[in-house]
Amino acid sequence: MTDANIQNIYDQAKKWVLEAGERLRTKMHQPLVIETKSDANDLVTEMDQETERFFAEHIRNTFPEHRVLGEEGFGDEVSDLDGTVWIVDPIDGTMNFVHQKQNFAISVGIYQDGVGVIGLIYDVMADCLYHAIKDQGAYKNDEKLKELKEVQLDSSILCLNSFWTIENRRVHEDGTQALVRKVRGTRSYGSAALEFAYVAEGSIDAYITMRLAPWDIAAGVILVNEVGGVTTQADGSALDMVGKNSVITGNPSIHNEIIDDYIKLK
Ligand code: 2AM
Ligand code: CA
Numbered sequence: 001m002t003d004a005n006i007q008n009i010y011d012q013a014k015k016w017v018l019e020a021g022e023r024l025r026t027k028m029h030q031p032l033v034i035e036t037k038s039d040a041n042d043l044v045t046e047m048d049q050e051t052e053r054f055f056a057e058h059i060r061n062t063f064p065e066h067r068v069l070g071e072e073g074f075g076d077e078v079s080d081l082d083g084t085v086w087i088v089d090p091i092d093g094t095m096n097f098v099h100q101k102q103n104f105a106i107s108v109g110i111y112q113d114g115v116g117v118i119g120l121i122y123d124v125m126a127d128c129l130y131h132a133i134k135d136q137g138a139y140k141n142d143e144k145l146k147e148l149k150e151v152q153l154d155s156s157i158l159c160l161n162s163f164w165t166i167e168n169r170r171v172h173e174d175g176t177q178a179l180v181r182k183v184r185g186t187r188s189y190g191s192a193a194l195e196f197a198y199v200a201e202g203s204i205d206a207y208i209t210m211r212l213a214p215w216d217i218a219a220g221v222i223l224v225n226e227v228g229g230v231t232t233q234a235d236g237s238a239l240d241m242v243g244k245n246s247v248i249t250g251n252p253s254i255h256n257e258i259i260d261d262y263i264k265l266k
């Protein structure tokens with residue numbers, strides 16, 4: 001794909017992300033229909049569905065040869081990343097959307113034959129867009145994000161949550177507790193996409209979570225790559241962008257240490 005093509009796709013994607021965010025801000029104070037998915041805390045609203053439909057329709061009309069992988073099922077059945085695939089999370093942090101009316105994001109990652117080429121994460125209520133085109137750096141609105149500097153674990157801030165298992169594997173619980181005590185502080189924002197964006201901007205140093213889907217991470221991985229960060233599964237193996245993943249993303253100076261000395265996925 002030529003640079004001009006990528007720029008055109010990026011321009012469209014950015015326009016739609018901002019437009020979808022504007023629609024969410026306008027409609028979010030209307031009464032919401034809230035349903036549950038895999039369990040009582042796994043929420044979905046009609047705004048998640050409407051936003052994903054908005055992306056799927058625009059992408060199909062403008063780029064009919066592209067495919068869409070989305071959380072809410074309005075995209076295509078995607079089991080490989082051949083060609084151009086848009087990986088869309090219409091609202092990342094639905095629980096925050098419902099309970100807090102803030103701290104949620106639209107996440108769009110665009111992959112070309114398996115390579116992440118465009119990442120957009122839009123913090124809707126803050127009107128803050130994190131964006132990257134492969135090999136051109138990552139940005140927070142107009143500000144170019146800096147390469148991550150070396151950090152020590154005991155002066156790091158770590159994001160994590162209460163998901164400590166993936167399928168029949170689990171983190172080493174004593175090790176993970178030791179990690180929580182070792183770092184300077186822990187945080188949990190409840191939006192995987194925003195947590196990736198915070199790693200990219202250097203406001204947190206690593207983020208650990210189990211059981212994420214491609215749409216949670218597709219854009220974030222691209223942003224973090226652009227500032228020299230690394231993302232793997234919790235045992236250090238490569239991510240699977242069409243399957244479920246455990247995830248550690250962060251500063252390369254602490255990434256391996258966290259995996260080898262603390263998480264020790266069993
Ligand atoms: P979502 O809001 O798009 O569902 C919450 O810690 C983060 O984990 C959010 O990014 C959320 O994405 C994601 N997540 C993935 N699977 C989840 C699940 N089964 N239940 C709740 N959150 C989930
Ligand atoms: Ca969800």
Ligand code: CA
Binds near residue numbers: 089091216
């Ligand atoms: Ca998500």
Ligand code: CA
Binds near residue numbers: 093
């Ligand atoms: Ca979602």
